[in-house]
Amino acid sequence: MSNGAPAARIEDHAVIGDTSTAALVTRDGTVDWLCLPRFDSTATFAALLGDADHGQWSLRPTDPAATAKRRYHGETLVLSTVWTTADGVVEVTDFMPVGAHRPSLVRRVRGLRGSVEVEQVLRIRFDYALALPWVRQVGGDDDPALLATAGPGSVVVRGVRFRASDHRHTATTTVHDGEVLDTVLTWYPSYRDAPEPVNVDAALAHTVDWWTDWMATAHTEGRHAAATRRSLLFLRAMTHGDTGGVVAAATTSLPEDPGGERNWDYRYVWLRDASLALASLIAHGYRDEAEHWRGWLLRAVAGDPADVQIMYGIAGERELPERELAHLPGYADSKPVRVGNGASTQYQGDVFGEVLAALHDARELGVEESADSWALQRALLGYVEEHWQEPDNGIWEMRGPRRHFTHSRAMIWAAFDRGVAAVEEFGLDGPVERWRTLRETVRAEIEEHGWNAARGSYRQHYDTDEVDASLLVLPQIGFCAADDPRMTGTVRAIEEDLRVGDDGLVLRYRTTAGFDGLTGTEHPFLACSFWLVEQYAGSGRLDDAERLMDVLVGYANDVGMLSEEIDVATGHHIGNTPQVLSHLTLVSAADAISRARGGTTGHRTRTASRSGGTRSWTGLGNRAGSPG
Missing domain, CATH: 2.70.98.10 (Beta-galactosidase; Chain A, domain 5)
Known part of the structure; x- marks a missing residue:
């Protein structure tokens, strides 16, 4: 080639x-x-x-x-x-x-x-x-x-x-x-x-x-039911039958920038992706998968919470050394071809929020809480209590300096919020007053440092005025309502800065801003566009939601598969495939449209959040793109 x-x-x-x-x-x-x-x-x-x-x-x-x-x-x-x-x-x-x-x-x-x-x-x-x-x-x-x-x-x-x-x-x-x-x-x-x-x-x-038989469990409805069902099937296909670990994709090194260096190995289990895949399966009644994944989690992160990694091997392996295969020319001459993933050693504070939210979803589904599983959650929250102020590498796994990413801070808020909910709603034991106080402290910090008053939007991290598509998940985790003026202002900024092409697909962030420590650029990230669909559906822009959803589903290939990104100039798929994050956010977006139309699929949306706004148990902040 x-x-x-x-x-x-x-x-x-x-x-x-x-x-x-x-x-x-x-x-x-x-x-x-x-x-x-x-x-x-x-x-x-x-x-x-x-x-x-x-x-x-x-x-x-x-x-x-x-x-x-x-x-x-x-x-x-x-x-x-x-x-x-x-x-x-x-x-x-x-x-x-x-x-x-x-x-x-x-x-x-x-x-x-x-x-x-x-x-x-x-x-x-x-x-x-x-x-x-x-x-x-x-x-x-x-x-x-x-x-x-x-x-x-x-x-x-x-x-x-x-x-x-x-x-x-x-x-x-x-x-x-x-x-x-x-x-x-x-x-x-x-x-x-x-x-x-x-x-x-x-x-x-x-x-x-x-x-x-596995698919017979799924209840779906609405215009995008067929795409939802196919996506659920792909999510199950990427879930290891013995261990319960959910790999991010079946491939390695399919490039985000053909001919460039943004080539990563996705054949591992990110806590974030696995938690979100679980949330999508839970939303459609897959209780056995919830129990299986929880067992994987207990084994993988067992021990000192300080040793928790953002990703593991399929059976919970911790060592995932990254190396290059120089003898392979790469897809479309994209080098290097990598196996292993160096991002496994990064600190990403948001994963605690995703994991604790997914475990809360499992409780809502009726998965019985064991002493071990709640002890694990208590230990994770204890670690967050000690380290919540630390900067991190963020959801996009930036290889530059650690920063206070607004999305990560919001997921720390979600971790404390789910701890409070576990005590208040399910009678589990824990220092609820301390968690409640920390939850409000984190919220106040975000509103002070993560808010760009001049532009009327939340910001990517505390040291920039750039926006980031991960901000679209704030209503999904209950941090604010989708129609809150601060959120609609953030959406306007994302539309202005990150939407590209005639169809208006969404980039993760502007690579030209130089935050990620990598050369080259990338294409619109499908998960981000599905997040925007969910935001539109939740804020009353249902026509916009359905228009964008139709465009995104139309990018699936003839058998319904989606990769990570789309080249809007050619329509070609970009990045690793089948991409779990693309398919789970498709499911969440379709559910959001269905609920907005009066349907019943997907998780319930709760109002009167204890911290203000509405809380949705779906969508939870998702990992994306380059693990690196």
Whole structure:
């Protein structure tokens, strides 16, 4: 990709997954990204960040004029692609079996009409293409298989006879009407025996039923119900089935600024993102997920609250060292390609507010409070009591000096507010008078130092007159009402400074102001635009909310996926995908419109907040963009 043009655009991909990891499949039938056995493991297919020789699995008709149309099978992550050629029609079904002992990727070809010659090209790599595996043929004519091994990992590929040629393996098969051809790749530890073959019929039926049953819980309504349901599905797909950790996206280093350095690894669990994903799931009745995530949280942050990190590995790992993969050219020649995330060592005071608010949401849903879980919350609040005055790196994880970001200060306010609510509304024990006093102290500080009287708006941080899209969450956490004059003034400033393009999508902040310590620029951040939709809906600007919501939903690709940002000049997706923050804020924005129209989905909005304004239990201040 030396010319900087990616083989497939970000929006050309659909995600399939088994709740342990996920693969990205293009419209042309190539698997460009797959990490095994977990989201944050090394990549076996890494063409997304390079080219085919960095690992890829292509499956499509040999007819160059073949056309494809794809969709998910119902409300599942089972992907169906129908290929039409001059000689016939075949359907390719791609899925990852849920609940399997070892992660597998299944590619089934079924003949629908006539005869179609199908070619598979398999380039197996390990460790982000740093390791070329030892590959050998095993099995007979009736059960052919490839075994590929490098270091601790192996894969076995069963179903067709592949032939080796120049570090790739190819197989060409003619599929006739009514015939079925299955090819299955399964990962396993190289020091174990290869697992038994997958029963594809049974695995497919179970996987379809599993996703369908999970989605049956969701109650949605309104014009954007379909987009909401698809977003909930993606949120579940990014939630690890065993640990309960919610990764921010399935990918690393898809750039915020193509050709630039704003490339980050999102395959980890941010406390903020996970809390907000939980809030979206809670809003639609997913109590089991609330309990599962709370268990993950208790394990991950166990110990001294002073050691709490903003992000962890999927099982709660604390060490996430950031390094660069110099051998990969990067998507659209965007370097460096990074794995790990150096922002894990940052201090971001707002995460305490998000976590405590999400746990309060779980209480509201009826998740029973355990002694351990409340003790954890007491400990977190105790730490906030001692450190609430400290500056931080902010929601956007600035690599410059720490500052008093207004959003972070508001989330500190929310932490104390939820502590007060736990005592007042649920009878839990705690120093409620002290928390109430601190809550009012933080509010007074924000109103004095976070307010720009000359412009009539809140400010990004106490040492600037710039605005920031994160200020849009202040009504969502109950700090003020959406129609409060201070909030509507802030919205005007955001509209003036941060909206770009004909559709008026929203930037996180002005990178030209030089606050983030990075070169280059970025594109409108989808979560920020969804926050603006929610603000419009809450302040009576419902027509504006629905207009902007229609635009944002229209940027989803053909299977409903959203990445992190949008290039408004081209409509192309930018940044890691599928982006949990984009999808959870879509859900929250759709719920806000539905409530404004008299619907009942989403969390309740409470009035007469103990600190003034209205309190909404949705939306809570969200993480965004560059972890770094």
